[in-house]
Amino acid sequence: MFIQIEPTSEVPIYTQLANQLIELVATGTLKPNEALPSVRSLAADLGVNMHTVNKAYHELEKKNIIEIIPKSGAIINSISANGPNDMQMDLIKFYMKPLIAESIVYGMDEEQILSITSSIISEITEG
Numbered sequence: 001m002f003i004q005i006e007p008t009s010e011v012p013i014y015t016q017l018a019n020q021l022i023e024l025v026a027t028g029t030l031k032p033n034e035a036l037p038s039v040r041s042l043a044a045d046l047g048v049n050m051h052t053v054n055k056a057y058h059e060l061e062k063k064n065i066i067e068i069i070p071k072s073g074a075i076i077n078s079i080s081a082n083g084p085n086d087m088q089m090d091l092i093k094f095y096m097k098p099l100i101a102e103s104i105v106y107g108m109d110e111e112q113i114l115s116i117t118s119s120i121i122s123e124i125t126e127g
Helices: 013-026 039-046 050-062 086-105 110-126
Strands: 066-069 073-076
Touching: 013 050, 013 110, 039 050, 050 066, 050 073, 086 110
Parallel strands: none
Antiparallel strands: 066 073
């Protein structure tokens, strides 16, 4: 599992970690029911505070991507083959809408937005 933290980024470290773990799940590198490293172990490997890893894990738990089992660790949830539920769709829309609006502010048209979205999907699914 390769995770790259950028300490000088404006993006908080816990968000960087959560986003990269989501991408590892999306690419199939992390599989359903697979155990994640312990908070202590991952923090040591990345050279970050344990609270940072703990916060990232709790963000993923709120999104139902992982399950935290007290005193046992965290595992990747089996995401339903039926696709996202209404709450998950609303959350995805909530996060995507400002990015799309920002793209329009920068002068991108629908075709450019769809093109960049397609290239990101290809990058994730084709490795």
